[in-house]
Amino acid sequence: MSESTRALSRAGVSIWLDDLSRSRLDSGELRALIASHDVVGVTTNPTIFAGAIGSGVGYGERISACAGPGLDVASTIVELTTADVADACDVFAEVYAESGGRDGRVSIEVEPGLARDTAGTVAQARELWAKVDRPNAMIKIPATVEGLEAITETIAAGISVNVTLIFSLERYRQVINAYLTGLERARAAGHDLSGIHSVASFFVSRVDSEIDARLTAVGTAEALALKGQAGVANARLAYEVFEQAFDTERARLLLDLGANAQRPLWASTGVKDPSLRDTLYVEELVAPQTVNTMPEATLNAFADHGEVRGETVTSEYLESNQLLNAIDALGIDYGEVTEKLELEGLQKFDASWAELCGTVERALAD
Template structure:
């Protein structure tokens, strides 16, 4: 057991692995990470599945069996990915039984549906039914079209991981969509205690985009702001979360058994080698959150993540004013934050669509 990761978990951060493959499941690697690295959840995305299928032979037998039944490529992709998530859910079931908010495995609706509300809802329902595990989470993007789909899925009693959140305004929209979904679920007679959700707020991509713009500006003031936007943005998001999940509207739902929608820090691998490789973990430690890490980041934190007297210190509570100052300074030097967020959302969807296309092409090649 890593003392540093255990300290992080004891500080109230749920450690999830941002990766999944059939090899991890079948070799016992995932079980070992749960045992040795305090991992209590898994997130996936089209990029992860594309890499897993391309690199592994463990999918070949299922592909051949599906082809023999006359399955087309879309059905094969659906069956491959839902099986991996279902089996990972089973590996994490003991965690889920101890702590229902954790032991979760996420699977994303097809990225090409990101701007089509009704199709997203249909996809979420199909994935939830196919995985058929209480500890699954269906990932829905936080696009404008995704917001009503989030509400509809929650209203159906489907647990949701809202993905591709970059900015505070959209994050507030996501939380409102969750609350509306819970209200509708309650009216429909669902047990609210069984509905869970996380809101995946992306971190490192914000610095990658903002830093590039700061370099173009080139002033000393601009250079001094490099590497500060992402953490400030996330800390402000946490302040918004604390505000929303303490008001009267939330308290009425909590009294009916509802769970908070936990903030999840996503995209936490450091992209700039000049920054500490644990930056987006150590600077976002606060109880009641999730940090989903690529294995490289997980192992980096296990090796040299900062700990203080055996505990990971809270690095978020009380930081909102300083975070807002960073964002104000970014605006002062000429960073158009609204444009940054628009670009990040568009590129986020495009990257996942490209990875999905790569996954489909890989499976098509294996089908012969």
Template sequence: MSDKLKALAEAGVSIWLDDLSRERVETGNLAELVKDKSVVGVTTNPTIFAAAISNGERYDEQVAKLVAAGAAVDKVAFELTTEDVRNACDIFAPVAQSTAHDGRVSIEVEPDLANDTEATIASAKALWAAVDRPNVLIKIPATLEGLPAITAVTAEGISVNVTLIFGEERYREVMDAYLTGLEQAKEAGRDLSDIRSVASFFVSRVDSEVDKRLDDIGTDVALALKGKAAVANALLAYGAYEEVIASERWRALADAGAHPQRPLWASTGVKNPDYKDTMYVTQLVVPETVNTMPEKTLDAFADHGEVLGDLVTGKASEGRAVLDRLGEVGIDFLDVLQVLEHEGVDKFKKSWFELVETVEAQMAKSAR
């Protein structure tokens, strides 16, 4: 096992892989990552599935059977992805049984439903039933329409990974939606200890957007702020989490058996080659959080990552100071967040269309 990844895990950070394929499952690679690289969970998205399906023959037999049965493309995509997630859940079942929060595998609702509350609820229920494993997390986007869906499915005992969170205000709304769902579940007599949730706060995309604007401003003061916005924004988010977890409202739910909605640092692969490739891991070490990494980042941290202790707890004011300086040089951070959410939902939808096109190509190949 990598000493550096072991140190990260010992610091209280849950290491999740941002990738899944049938090849990883069937070759034993996923199980090896659990053993050798301290991986205790997996997140997925349609783009990941599209790459997996297009790059291997392990799906051909299932595609052929579904085509022969007359299944439409959406049905085929649903069956292929839920099969992979179900099998990954089985691999992580021992982790889920031996830990309070980990051993989880995430799968997204259909992305083109991001602005439709009722359809999102229906999609989440369908995925939950199809995977039929207690350690699956259903990914729901943190759009305004997604918030009531988070509450509704949590109230029904469905575990959720809330995705596409970019700013502190929306994150607070996400936490409120989760707590409201738990309160409704409690009123309905559900066992709160069966429900899990993470809130996926996106990191690197913030620096990508802000850095571009700082380059356009071009002053020395502005350029000195490059690469600082994403972590500062995450510090604010964690400060909001600290407030909620210390509240009487949360304590009442915890006393009833509820688990916290852990912060998950998403989009932690570094996009700027001028930055250290492990910065969004090292700078966001804090106990009881998740860092979901692409394998490239996982390998980089295993090789040369650093654990410098908790650099997050109690640092919200430092994050606020950085964002204030960004405002002073002309960065409209609220506009940054609006752009990122819009682009995030758009990418969310495009990734689904990419998956559908990939499945269509596999279906056509099977029919020949």
């Protein structure tokens, strides 16, 4: 057992692995991470599945089974990915039960091409939820403008949701509102609110990558001194939004009826700048009721030499605001940055989906 990951868990941070593959499941590696690294959940996305299925390891017979009845590419992808997610849910069934549904979660994302399609997103969210058929699954929905109503409708149907690709504080406020509205509709429809869970995935390192490039372009000593800090500052202010939003009369009414707070999830926590500490986005975002979903390299680094210095978020609100204001004063527009990051995030998932479709299409033809 890693002392670092155990300390992080004790500080109120749920550790989820940002990866899944058939080889992890069949080898028992995923189950082993529960004991060795305190991993209590998994997140997936089109890029992860493109890499897993593209490797060819563990999927040959399953693809052949889909080719027999003549399933098309899209249907085959659904079969492969939902099977992986269902089996991972089973691995985490005990964690799910012991945490009262809080953890033991495995997320699967709607097709990237539906990001601007509210009705299509809701329809596929229902399809994936039924196909996985596990109470500890979560359906990932991107936090686009069109995704907000899809989040509300999916929550209203009693389906747990992982809201992904959140970059800005304003969009995060809209996501929380979409969740609360969904809970209100779920209550009116007679659903048990205690069984509906949600996380809001706030991206971290990509904010630094974009803003640091702009600070480098400014080039002054003042600008360069601000590099490597915006991502953490932005996430810390998101936690302030979380605290404020779930301390309102509206939220407290729902919580009193058994609803769960929508926990902040720190995503994109792998450091992209080699000059930064490889555990930066874990150590600087320690706060209760949060999730940190880590790629394997980050998880292993934190397990090896990560440090938990207590809660590292709520005492930094003023400094975080000051930092973002200083960046704005240099002419770097926060809204422009976050809009660009959302668009790029969708484009990357579209590219991964196209790669995945090509891989499966070739495999079906063999």
